[in-house]
Amino acid sequence: MSPLIERWIRPEILDLAAYRIPDSTGLVKLDAMENPYTWPDSLITSWLEMLKTTSVNRYPDPAGHQLVTRLRDVMAIPEGQAVLLGNGSDELIQTIALALAGADRVIMAPEPGFVMYRMIARFTGMQYHGVPLRSKDFALDLNAFLTAIERYDPAVIFLAYPNNPTGNHWSRIDIEQILQATNGLVVMDEAYSPFAADTFMEDLGRYDNLVVMRTLSKLGLAGLRLGYLCGPPAWLDEFNKVRLPYNINTLTQLTAEHALANIQVFTEQASWIKQRRAELIQQLATFPGLQVFPSDANFILLRVPTGTAEAIFSALLAQGILIKKLDDSHPLLDDCLRVTVGKPEENSGLIRALADILSP
Ligand SMILES: *Cc1c(COP(=O)(O)O)cnc(C)c1O
Numbered sequence: 001m002s003p004l005i006e007r008w009i010r011p012e013i014l015d016l017a018a019y020r021i022p023d024s025t026g027l028v029k030l031d032a033m034e035n036p037y038t039w040p041d042s043l044i045t046s047w048l049e050m051l052k053t054t055s056v057n058r059y060p061d062p063a064g065h066q067l068v069t070r071l072r073d074v075m076a077i078p079e080g081q082a083v084l085l086g087n088g089s090d091e092l093i094q095t096i097a098l099a100l101a102g103a104d105r106v107i108m109a110p111e112p113g114f115v116m117y118r119m120i121a122r123f124t125g126m127q128y129h130g131v132p133l134r135s136k137d138f139a140l141d142l143n144a145f146l147t148a149i150e151r152y153d154p155a156v157i158f159l160a161y162p163n164n165p166t167g168n169h170w171s172r173i174d175i176e177q178i179l180q181a182t183n184g185l186v187v188m189d190e191a192y193s194p195f196a197a198d199t200f201m202e203d204l205g206r207y208d209n210l211v212v213m214r215t216l217s218k219l220g221l222a223g224l225r226l227g228y229l230c231g232p233p234a235w236l237d238e239f240n241k242v243r244l245p246y247n248i249n250t251l252t253q254l255t256a257e258h259a260l261a262n263i264q265v266f267t268e269q270a271s272w273i274k275q276r277r278a279e280l281i282q283q284l285a286t287f288p289g290l291q292v293f294p295s296d297a298n299f300i301l302l303r304v305p306t307g308t309a310e311a312i313f314s315a316l317l318a319q320g321i322l323i324k325k326l327d328d329s330h331p332l333l334d335d336c337l338r339v340t341v342g343k344p345e346e347n348s349g350l351i352r353a354l355a356d357i358l359s360p
Pocket of ligand 1: 160163189191
């Protein structure tokens with residue numbers, strides 16, 4: 001490495017492996033929790049019509065007022081709570097961390113969990129502490145969590161509800177205990193809310209340290225990059241200070257607004273995905289040797305026979321199906337794979353390929 005780079009790039013960044021996104025050209029993409037469905041023709045036509053009169057020579061609305069108004073309405077954000085937009089919820093995690101950062105300050109999250117919490121702690125020079133979930137069912141280990149809170153006094157706790165990559169949601173009672181026990185902020189990361197049975201959105205205002213973070217990515221707009229954070233104005237006013245002025249571009253603002261004005265298209269797609277999820281879980285459970293975990297999201301966690309995860313992942317890839325291999329990513333995820341729920345033909349393709357691979 002060039003001495004110049006070694007001298008100036010922060011050591012913790014030099015140590016880091018960049019977040020790797022595999023090339024998926026030509027593959028059935030069941031790795032990234034995308035909504036597989038595209039837009040109906042009528043929605044595309046009205047969208048293109050709208051874009052004709054859109055001027056991109058001007059900067060976007062810095063606060064995205066119209067989009068926020070639409071979000072408040074469609075997502076039933078409680079009155080009196082503020083909304084902050086992010087370029088994906090990934091950016092909101094970073095915004096929160098930037099506002100709280102300090103060398104002795106801790107980001108805490110259950111593990112295995114969403115990897116960006118740890119990575120962004122690193123980027124922003126914060127400490128990270130992961131609290132292991134229970135190995136049997138990936139439930140929160142409340143005692144371990146409360147002990148860790150006392151010991152590390154976290155500035156912020158991220159709770160993905162439901163959790164990625166395990167797919168389950170945790171006990172609401174446990175979460176309420178965490179909210180009461182911590183002196184820090186609690187971010188409920190509801191990236192999978194379109195597929196989930198419960199939400200903390202209606203609990204905003206009941207706790208002065210609770211915020212709810214969501215995204216339009218898993219609903220079907222991953223390409224737009226739009227996340228939104230909801231919570232007490234006193235917190236969000238501070239986060240807003242470290243947000244870059246024009247973080248949500250004009251095309252994203254207009255397109256998201258257009259999509260939200262036609263939200264029934266997306267809620268219908270989400271309900272198809274939930275039906276397909278139930279079918280897929282049932283079909284996967286018929287394979288001997290596969291452990292299928294319950295899911296409240298648009299993906300399913302699997303445990304395959306000991307030592308076979310890599311071979312199964314590669315065999316699926318050879319048949320043109322890309323899933324996520326989690327084996328090796330965390331000790332509690334030994335022999336685990338994650339599959340996103342796809343279209344019916346993609347799911348049946350997966351089942352056929354697995355039958356082929358797993359048959360003795
Ligand atoms: C996908 C995901 C995100 C990031 O979503 P973007 O809005 O696309 O950045 C955040 N949290 C969890 C738990 C996720 O799975």
